[in-house]
Amino acid sequence: MSNRRFGQILDQWEEQRQQKREHVTTPVAVAKRDLARLQALAEVYDQPVESIMTDLLHAALAEVESSIPYVPGTKVIRVEDGEPCYEDDGKMPDYLDARHRAAHPKN
Structure with a gap:
């Protein structure tokens, strides 16, 4: 493995560390149907439900911000x-x- 690859790994680890520091936990109520959809996505993509929710919320907020006229x-x-x-x-x-x-x- 070249030094460049190690550098990429270290950069990825640092980015993940920074993202974890920026996350907060907050209670949220979701409809049962939506929870089932989240759980299905989590299963299919082998991700924790919380990660799926975080990514979807981030994408939705970015879309809403860009849609404010x-x-x-x-x-x-x-x-x-x-x-x-x-x-x-x-x-x-x-x-x-x-x-x-x-x-x-x-x-």
């Missing part, structure tokens, strides 16, 4: 290629503020 306001915040870019009057600025507060709570 941009609503152009009246205030120009910058000009790109000679075209004005307007502030977002939609939900995204409020969402980003709330996400930041949730990630950095003031104790």
Whole structure:
């Protein structure tokens, strides 16, 4: 095995370690039908149910974030290629503020 492969393994281990440090446990209620679906996925892909849930939730949240519509306001915040870019009057600025507060709570 070359040094490069060992480096890749070490990088993978470090990434997994970081991911574990970033995970928290929180109670969640799921419908029985959804639990059965999660258990089936876990069985088929030989993964813990918790990993399946974590990955699906992560993917769903990324999709939701990318789906929040941009609503152009009246205030120009910058000009790109000679075209004005307007502030977002939609939900995204409020969402980003709330996400930041949730990630950095003031104790």
